[in-house]
Amino acid sequence: MSTYTPPLQDAAFVLDQLVGFDQLCSDLQLEEVNGELANVVIEEAGKLASEVLAPLNSAGDEKHPTVNAGQVQETEGFADAYQQFVENGWATLTGPEDFGGQALPNVLSTAVNEQWHSANMSFALCPMLSQGAVEALIAHGSDELKAQYLPQLISGEWTGTMNLTEPNAGSDLAAVASKAIPEGDHYKISGQKIFITWGDHQMTSNIVHLVLARLPDAPAGVKGISLFIVPKYLLDDQGQPAELNDVSCISLEHKMGIHGSPTCVMSFGDNGGAIGYLVGEANKGLSYMFTMMNHARQSVGLQGLSISERAYQQALQYSQERFQGTDRDGGKIAIINHPDVRRMLMAMKSGNEAMRALAFTAAAEIDRAHTGNADSKVRVELLTPIVKGWMTELAQELTSLNIQVHGGMGFVEETGAAQHYRDARILPIYEGTTGIQALDLIGRKTLFDKGAALQELQADIQATAELLSNSENQQLRKLGAQLESALLSASKAGQWILANAASDKQLMGNVSFDNLMMMGYLTGGWLLAQSALKAVELQTEDNSYGNDFLNAKLGTALFYAQHYLPRISQHAETICSGLDQTFALDIEQL
Amino acid sequence: MKILVAVKRVIDYNAKVRVKADNTDVDLSNTKMAINPFCEIAVEEAVRLKEAGTASEIVVASVGPKSCQEQIRAALALGADRGIQIETEDSPESLNVAKLLAKVVEEEQPELIIMGKQAIDSDNNQTGQMLAALLGMPQATFASEVSIADGKAQVTREVDGGLQTLAINLPAIVTTDLRLNEPRYAALPNIMKAKRKPLDVKTPADLGVELKQHTQLLKVTEPAERNAGILVSSVDELIEKLKNEAKVI
Numbered sequence: 001m002s003t004y005t006p007p008l009q010d011a012a013f014v015l016d017q018l019v020g021f022d023q024l025c026s027d028l029q030l031e032e033v034n035g036e037l038a039n040v041v042i043e044e045a046g047k048l049a050s051e052v053l054a055p056l057n058s059a060g061d062e063k064h065p066t067v068n069a070g071q072v073q074e075t076e077g078f079a080d081a082y083q084q085f086v087e088n089g090w091a092t093l094t095g096p097e098d099f100g101g102q103a104l105p106n107v108l109s110t111a112v113n114e115q116w117h118s119a120n121m122s123f124a125l126c127p128m129l130s131q132g133a134v135e136a137l138i139a140h141g142s143d144e145l146k147a148q149y150l151p152q153l154i155s156g157e158w159t160g161t162m163n164l165t166e167p168n169a170g171s172d173l174a175a176v177a178s179k180a181i182p183e184g185d186h187y188k189i190s191g192q193k194i195f196i197t198w199g200d201h202q203m204t205s206n207i208v209h210l211v212l213a214r215l216p217d218a219p220a221g222v223k224g225i226s227l228f229i230v231p232k233y234l235l236d237d238q239g240q241p242a243e244l245n246d247v248s249c250i251s252l253e254h255k256m257g258i259h260g261s262p263t264c265v266m267s268f269g270d271n272g273g274a275i276g277y278l279v280g281e282a283n284k285g286l287s288y289m290f291t292m293m294n295h296a297r298q299s300v301g302l303q304g305l306s307i308s309e310r311a312y313q314q315a316l317q318y319s320q321e322r323f324q325g326t327d328r329d330g331g332k333i334a335i336i337n338h339p340d341v342r343r344m345l346m347a348m349k350s351g352n353e354a355m356r357a358l359a360f361t362a363a364a365e366i367d368r369a370h371t372g373n374a375d376s377k378v379r380v381e382l383l384t385p386i387v388k389g390w391m392t393e394l395a396q397e398l399t400s401l402n403i404q405v406h407g408g409m410g411f412v413e414e415t416g417a418a419q420h421y422r423d424a425r426i427l428p429i430y431e432g433t434t435g436i437q438a439l440d441l442i443g444r445k446t447l448f449d450k451g452a453a454l455q456e457l458q459a460d461i462q463a464t465a466e467l468l469s470n471s472e473n474q475q476l477r478k479l480g481a482q483l484e485s486a487l488l489s490a491s492k493a494g495q496w497i498l499a500n501a502a503s504d505k506q507l508m509g510n511v512s513f514d515n516l517m518m519m520g521y522l523t524g525g526w527l528l529a530q531s532a533l534k535a536v537e538l539q540t541e542d543n544s545y546g547n548d549f550l551n552a553k554l555g556t557a558l559f560y561a562q563h564y565l566p567r568i569s570q571h572a573e574t575i576c577s578g579l580d581q582t583f584a585l586d587i588e589q590l
Numbered sequence: 591m592k593i594l595v596a597v598k599r600v601i602d603y604n605a606k607v608r609v610k611a612d613n614t615d616v617d618l619s620n621t622k623m624a625i626n627p628f629c630e631i632a633v634e635e636a637v638r639l640k641e642a643g644t645a646s647e648i649v650v651a652s653v654g655p656k657s658c659q660e661q662i663r664a665a666l667a668l669g670a671d672r673g674i675q676i677e678t679e680d681s682p683e684s685l686n687v688a689k690l691l692a693k694v695v696e697e698e699q700p701e702l703i704i705m706g707k708q709a710i711d712s713d714n715n716q717t718g719q720m721l722a723a724l725l726g727m728p729q730a731t732f733a734s735e736v737s738i739a740d741g742k743a744q745v746t747r748e749v750d751g752g753l754q755t756l757a758i759n760l761p762a763i764v765t766t767d768l769r770l771n772e773p774r775y776a777a778l779p780n781i782m783k784a785k786r787k788p789l790d791v792k793t794p795a796d797l798g799v800e801l802k803q804h805t806q807l808l809k810v811t812e813p814a815e816r817n818a819g820i821l822v823s824s825v826d827e828l829i830e831k832l833k834n835e836a837k838v839i
Contacts (some may be wrong), residue, residue: 008622033786040663044776089778102782546620 002314005056006046017534022052049119057120060260070248072200091156105288110363117306122260126198128129133160140280163211164194173393189276190269199264200249206241207232228276257422300431301387304395305355311402311420312348350560352392354524355380389437392427399424438512482561486568510579518571532557593702597629598697599658600711628706631766635670636775643653667776673789688720693797707765718765732767
């Protein structure tokens, strides 16, 4: 099975050179936090990721969790690993200090989370979901609920889940039908929820379910959904888990990937109603979900990077161990020397580094938005669907390339290459499908403000292209020309959308996917070009990265420009066609 | 009881070691560095003694340039209480380190000094022994088990062919072997706390030690590359090659 080596140097480079981590921390008034500390934190997390979580990854794939009498038994070894994760304080990274958290920046958490997901995505989903529950409670919970549940959720002593989806309410949550009947100081919750990640397990003494349900007098549709806390075990007078609540896992889904993560069908109220407590105000549940959405969607986008990084490392190793073909002197040739294999490795490496640059940059904008920076708020909105949509789509291609590098051995399960490919497949689906991200980007994030946020981004990309074009370095000038040409195509397509799609909803839907992918390749290329610029600057001075790394950064950006940037003009051409043949056939003709 | 632990900054055991082009030394530029694994075991043992209530304070010392503060901070994150960096140039030789540590011991008066049995870069296995000689203290090297009671340390040592158990009076010097313990990972809250723990910087002059060079590094070369193997078609051919080519029989 493949090992995992945390990409410490690239994480440090992106944090210091692209994000400006030290400046960010001083803007956030985190006096004790700086790049040096961040590197220590990332490195220490990397040890647990590579030495404890990564070796469990294939176990989770092969020995699925099981369900018996409403209780889920997770894969052997996961509970010990989770215990170690909690004891080492990793669940506390971003939580507020008042509730036992370390209050570290979101972007540092992003760098650390990248490693958890690379090491073992099924495992890492559990703390990721808890994080969502924590955010919901911090933003909307009463002081009493916070005091009762936050410290244990932040420490990781308990885990959290998000119970949104129902059999008839997926992307369209307006159709939520679960009921909440008021009874004294609490509510009786009943209904069935599906696709509940880590909905049940035996790793902790309690599980805190956040559940969307309707009050009896609630208005129909999206404005009638409320958010409730439903603990697996009700708390006694001392706040300790005691009596089992009326909630159980009635079955587990059989999935193509992330086998180690139990995906539960949860049943609430089979015996009269699960006791739940209202979070915030009645009928505002869905709007509360939206406050956490940017972070949640970026977290899933990050998983696209994580799984691709793991796949790349495996491909890189295998391609040096596998010999095929003979050179003129009769020596065997490692397949890494064959051009087509090298192309695939470079596509993976440059794609990953572009994604890392984008994921960290977008995560840092969330941090800056928290300080009240209005530009950052706008940028977060624009980048989030790109991070989620583009990165998870690119992950499909890159994890597939790992299998291709392995040849027939990749199609065989024992190699482990297939697991990454299967695990990756959920990413463009959950937390808003690619289609939803694409509509969000073209609608709410582009047409709604008449392209204002988009034009700001384009101006930033133009500025980078000009810096590159004015460089004394010939390769940077070439990169600048490639970026500028890509930007020109994308800008034309953007203008076409603004001119034509506002009045034609059909058109907007037709071209939304191409627009999403185009913007992904563009922002990824922009940030990788910025990385190359920094790398060349740094080479002239005493630096901590080493010139090998910096040269590679430039080479990686140049490859990206040849391999990925031309895709922008293809997408742009499709967009400007309006893709008006999408509905050319009647349903009967399909 | 106060414990002094000495830690050394060395190349990370996972990193590939490169030799400088002019063969003057190992090339450490942009190489990942870490606490010497034996020293990390020493820190872990001290922390366990503190957790067991046997020790009350753990002081961690390192000799080297400012960069070795990273390793002191790492030890503080594992549970040491405060640090002392003794500022010198890169790679001071063992006797100089022992002399500097001897002065630190005189100032700090620890009852137990725990160190790695050797560092994975120079593999000398001598600093602990030198320190014991300079201080006139008992020593127990290659420890695989340590227990403290009644002013004595009982130390199980890994020796050729088995285990030897010694009882030595405190204060004493114990050097660690690989199997003494398995070091923990640093916990996030402790990494944060380590930033706030005191770390003093001293110079050899502060300690009244004059550094002298007793050895000189002449050259470093890479190990000879292993030649590719060949398949022989018969036992006779094998014997022929072993006799005439390899000249081993």
